């Protein structure tokens with residue numbers, strides 16, 4: 001709807017113009033006035049969309065009316081058409097100055113009136129639309145600006161909260177080293193609040209020393225304009241706790257791109273560092289004893305080598321292996337074994353200096369890096385202290401355990417200039433200590449390598465010998481003292497070496513015991529001895545007893561009981577013809593299991609003797625727990641029997657104690673008639689020794705058996 005005002009003092013004109021105006025659009029509303037004052041009064045409360053006014057009116061001309069009209073609110077933009085008969089420019093100018101929009105020449109052309117009026121109304125409407133758009137845009141803008149401000153305020157508050165709560169230390173400093181911002185977390189760490197620190201010198205907040213370092217880095221950022229990417233640092237908090245942080249420093253710039261502050265952000269990585277150092281510790285330490293492991297020892301050796309490049313700080317490497325640890329472990333169980341290893345570790349740590357390193361290399365093998373060894377004697381002194389410390393019995397779970405160790409020592413610079421060589425040479429020396437009877441130490445000497453190589457050759461020859469049937473058995477007769485007849489024989493191993501001829505078991509068996517080859521070797525011995533004995537018994541010869549040596553290693557590594565049963569079944573030998581020779585150490589290890597096995601075999605008819613009696617524990621009390629039939633007095637007591645009264649006393653004691661336990665007594669190593677006479681007089685039951693016959697091939701033994709009163713033996 002458009003509101004049109006017509007002002008003309010002549011009623012005819014008013015009517016005509018009103019009609020023309022009403023025809024402009026269907027819902028146009030036309031108001032006519034004859035008096036300008038009246039019109040202006042009405043306009044006070046109404047805003048027309050178009051005004052058409054005559055110029056020449058009696059009370060007020062059209063220009064004045066237009067000027068007054070324009071003063072009214074909302075009327076500034078309303079189109080005003082002035083109808084004038086005057087053609088002079090001065091009237092038109094006056095009307096234009098007053099704010100007229102357009103002119104119509106009187107007499108008015110109706111078509112022109114309608115066309116002009118319609119165009120002006122259209123213009124007016126567009127103006128109104130634009131105005132209202134502008135207003136709403138303004139409002140929108142105002143609103144959006146307000147909300148943006150609010151959002152900004154909101155987000156910066158939130159940001160501040162976030163910055164305060166993140167577990168990071170955040171602060172910014174200016175060129176003068178003053179704090180311009182610090183999050184609550186960092187301020188609290190220094191026992192302060194985040195507001196009180198603003199504008200204070202960083203040195204007042206984080207301490208002079210740290211501030212000096214931090215500000216020096218800030219200056220670097222100010223100068224270079226580049227951030228300092230993450231570096232790790234340790235920070236001590238107000239309570240004195242040290243934590244680890246990953247710190248970054250970045251420049252903060254103003255609108256013109258100038259660096260005004262440096263932002264420092266530190267992330268707490270203490271947990272990560274602790275996890276890392278725990279992993280590092282695990283990688284370098286033995287889990288059982290917490291001693292350094294092989295990796296760490298090698299690392300320390302390398303460092304020590306680097307330090308002693310000029311040879312002014314010699315050091316020693318001790319390799320140590322517990323003697324017979326395996327037996328202890330098997331006999332008493334792994335838990336006790338582990339506790340023994342821990343106690344050994346403690347004792348070792350107790351005898352070294354702080355600057356030395358005690359390491360566990362695995363199993364029962366330990367190493368000691370002894371630093372600053374100016375004379376070889378310092379190394380041997382330590383070795384002696386170690387052996388002494390380990391020889392004291394250990395008490396674990398109320399059990400007393402005795403152990404000892406074999407130690408190999410290398411020194412730098414004389415025995416090696418790199419880690420591998422030092423380790424290898426110490427190993428060689430340790431083997432020498434073991435070969436020397438254990439519970440000993442050896443300083444490495446270059447010729448030990450030759451011996452080590454010999455051992456390697458011997459080992460591979462032994463394996464080959466086993467495959468190629470190079471082993472043979474010799475049999476040494478055992479004589480019944482009462483009848484003087486051969487009643488049995490001990491099977492003794494010989495190695496028919498293709499290059500070296502017949503080799504004694506004392507040359508290769510200790511190595512076979514160490515490397516485990518004794519297991520297949522002894523299995524072969526048992527099968528061969530049982531097989532041959534069964535064979536000659538089947539051939540009609542008297543049922544001689546055959547004695548076979550067993551090794552402690554076999555009891556640890558295989559089911560001896562089952563093996564003997566299988567071999568007896570396979571060879572069909574009467575179990576009563578088989579005697580198994582045991583050493584005292586077999587009975588001392590895993591006693592219950594061994595006793596069970598022996599009893600089982602005893603039930604089948606197998607007999608047992610204790611070999612080398614008198615040289616080991618020589619305690620008759622434990623023998624009662626085993627089904628032992630015979631004691632074999634070691635040849636060392638027989639050798640000087642005629643001349644040495646104490647040997648004679650020992651032999652007498654063994655015979656009488658053995659008899660009291662209903663054991664048969666065999667004397668080994670009888671070489672002379674005098675020895676035999678003394679032993680017979682003391683009541684010995686059986687003889688074995690060169691005097692009665694050396695170990696010999698089976699055929700020779702059988703010939704001897706044939707020779708001796710064949711009838712009595714076959715009876």
Ligand SMILES: Nc1nc2c(ncn2[C@@H]2O[C@@H]3COP(=O)(O)O[C@H]4[C@@H](O)[C@H](n5cnc6c(=O)[nH]c(N)nc65)O[C@@H]4COP(=O)(O)O[C@H]3[C@H]2O)c(=O)[nH]1
Nearest residue numbers: 492493504505506525549550551669670671688689690695
């Ligand atoms: N000086 C002297 N020596 C005599 C005399 N009578 C016997 N001998 C030697 O003394 C050793 C007796 O065997 P052993 O004490 O069981 O000692 C044996 C035994 O412990 C071990 N051995 C031998 N054969 C085997 C075997 O098949 N298995 C196992 N596990 N060990 C074996 O090797 C050791 C040495 O065996 P061999 O060299 O054959 O040495 C044998 C034998 O030749 C004598 O009158 N005077």
